[in-house]
Amino acid sequence: MKRGAPGLWAAALSVYAFLYVPLAIVVLFSFNDSMLSAEWVGFTTRWYATLFADQQMLDAAANSLFIALSAASLSTVLGTMAGLAMARRRSAWLGGLPLLVLGPVAMPELLLGVSLLLFFRQVLDLTLGLLSILIAHVTFSIGFVAVVVRSSLAMLDESIFEAARDLGASSWQTFRHVTLPLIRPAVLAGFLMSFTLSIDDFVITFFVAGVGVTTLPLQIYSLIKVAVTPEINAVSTLLMALTLTLIALAAKLAPDALKGRL
Amino acid sequence: MIEPRHRQRAAASRGSPNGWLLGAPPAVFLLVFFLAPALLMVGASFQEPGEFGGLAPLLQDGRLNLSLESYRFFFGDRIYAEIFLRSFIVAAATTLICLMLAYPLALAIAQSAKRRRDLLVLLVILPFASNFLIRIYAWIVLLGPAGLLYTPGAVIAGMVYVHLPFMVLPLYANLEKHDPALLEAAQDLGAGRWTRFRRITLPLSLPGVWAGSALVFIPVLGMFAVPELLGGTRDMLIGNLIKEQFLDNRDWPLGASLSILLTVGVLLLAGLSAWSARPRRSVP
Structure with missing residues (x-):
């Protein structure tokens, strides 16, 4: 393979620097012994201590965790069902399902957020809070789970289902003992993806959270709006570490299904 | 059988x-x-604002309470046209800068050894995995001490940073499929490096350019957090306008009609981009 021009590599390296330097600075200043994120003074972990003593931040983190766990569980169940249904070929009415499932993924977040706000307040007269956030997160996560599950089903050899039938398994037994074990990694990857999407979501949550409930991104947003503090650097660093771990885990479970879908 | x-x-x-x-x-x-x-949302855009925010009742005095008032309002006030125009300019500038940054990167990855490509692509996606707000916040930390915050330039820098991978990935997917034999043949025929790029690589990569541009241009239009955190009061874009109608002014019909207009604009652009990127008969 022929190598590119050295000028091309210099350009590529500076774009990599553009991608990483800003985030590296956030991580670096989370350990800086100074209130100002302007120059390096000395190493400290006190901003992490401040963070774990900040009750508002801890409440927001607890809300985020609760919502992410419930939203991921619900969207894994609904998304897996949708993925299984979409993998079947002979079912006329299911033709619209992919549109329904992928619609929220393709729709701009802002529009999904305001349309849900409109719906919750105008039609359901629901008080905004944990429940409205949970429903919104499930709505946009189902598609991600469904796509991963469907693509893992598409890779299976159909003859194994025939074999199960020939050996006398009912359709439920086939599902329980053949299909489910085979798609388990994809289902788990879908769960981790929806967990990550939920814990990271800002835009949609912003519209459907109401006044009483905050999540981690909403709390970070309200802090950023006021001032730059090392505490934000610390919470950002922890959140980055968490997201990276979850994505690495999901990628390990279903490497092919996740390729190019981050 | x-x-x-x-x-x-x-x-x-x-x-x-x-x-x-x-x-x-x-x-x-x-x-x-x-x-x-x-x-x-479509329905709400034809309704009237309620007395205390929200929507006015659909049925009033026995008649259906629908009107084009919100749309008339939008087209009647220059300020809305200006915000839409400004949003399209910011989106175009972001797309162009993303293209200029992403092209050399995607080309370098596509020309590198096969076993290294996956890693190099992963390195592009990785920062993208961090929270969207944190990526904006990084620019507050970076630009704040230099006194560059709250300017149109800061908004575009933030927009480029948040959307860059959307441009790199489709470009790379396209460039990676080019047949190296084409470039070798051109070289044997005496074409220089620049001519080879201009006459072969660039035209073949246009579908990737269109796909990436759509993936950057469209989300920029609906973004409200970047202008709000990095821009000044004069840098309001469509996203901020819509957010304001729903949360601050509580003029939901206007917010809904702005959303519908944005959707129509986005769909037109997506259609245009799909049409430009359609597979064409290529020289065998």
Whole structure:
């Protein structure tokens, strides 16, 4: 393979620097012994201590965790069902399902957020809070789970289902003992993806959270709006570490299904 | 030979019980929480604002309370046209800068050794995995001490940073498929490095350029957090305008009609981009 021009590599390296330097600075200043994120003074972990003593931040983190766990569980169940249904070929009415499932993924977040706000307040007269956030997160996560599950089903050899039938398994037994074990990694990857999407979501949550409930991104947003503090650097660093771990885990479970879908 | 019926059924069922039973719960959930709200938004754009915010009752004094008032309002005030225009300019500038940064990167990755490509692509996606707000916040930390915050330049820098991978990935997917034999043939025929790029690589990569541009341009239009955190009061874009109608002014019909206009604009652009990137007959 022929190598590119050295000028091309210099350009590529500076774009990599553009991608990483800003985030590296956030991580670096989370350990800086100074209130100002302007120059390096000395190493400290006190901003992490401040963070774990900040009750508002801890409440927001607890809300985020609760919502992410419930939203991921619900969207894994609904998304897996949708993925299984979409993998079947002979079912006329299911033709619209992919549109329904992928619609929220393709729709701009802002529009999904305001349309849900409109719906919750105008039609359901629901008080905004944990429940409205949970429903919104499930709505946009189902598609991600469904796509991963469907693509893992598409890779299976159909003859194994025939074999199960020939050996006398009912359709439920086939599902329980053949299909489910085979798609388990994809289902788990879908769960981790929806967990990550939920814990990271800002835009949609912003519209459907109401006044009483905050999540981690909403709390970070309200802090950023006021001032730059090392505490934000610390919470950002922890959140980055968490997201990276979850994505690495999901990628390990279903490497092919996740390729190019981050 | 005709396959036994139970085999046909087994293959069609793909190893799961009743398809429509499986499909029904997610379908119902999404009909209620995705399709109904989307349709409601279209309806709301033709309603009138309520006395205390929200929507006025649909039926009033026995007549249907629908009007084009919100749309008339939008087209009647220059300020809205200016914000839409400014949003399209910011989106175009962001797209152009993303293209200039992403092209050399995607080309370098596509020309590197095969075993290294996956890693190099992963390195592009990785920062993208950090929270969206943190990526904006990084620019507050970076630009704040230099006194560059709250300017149109800061907004565009933030927009480029948040959207860059959307441009790199489709470009790379395109460039990676180019046949190196084409470039070798051109070189044998005496074409220089620049001519080879201009006459072969660039024209072949245009579908990737269009795809990446759509993936950057469209989300920039709906972004409200970047202008709000990095821009000044004069840097308001469509996203901020819509957010303001729903949360601050509580003029929901206007917010809904702005959303509909944005959607129409986005769909037109997406259609245009799909048309530009359509596969063409290439020279064999």
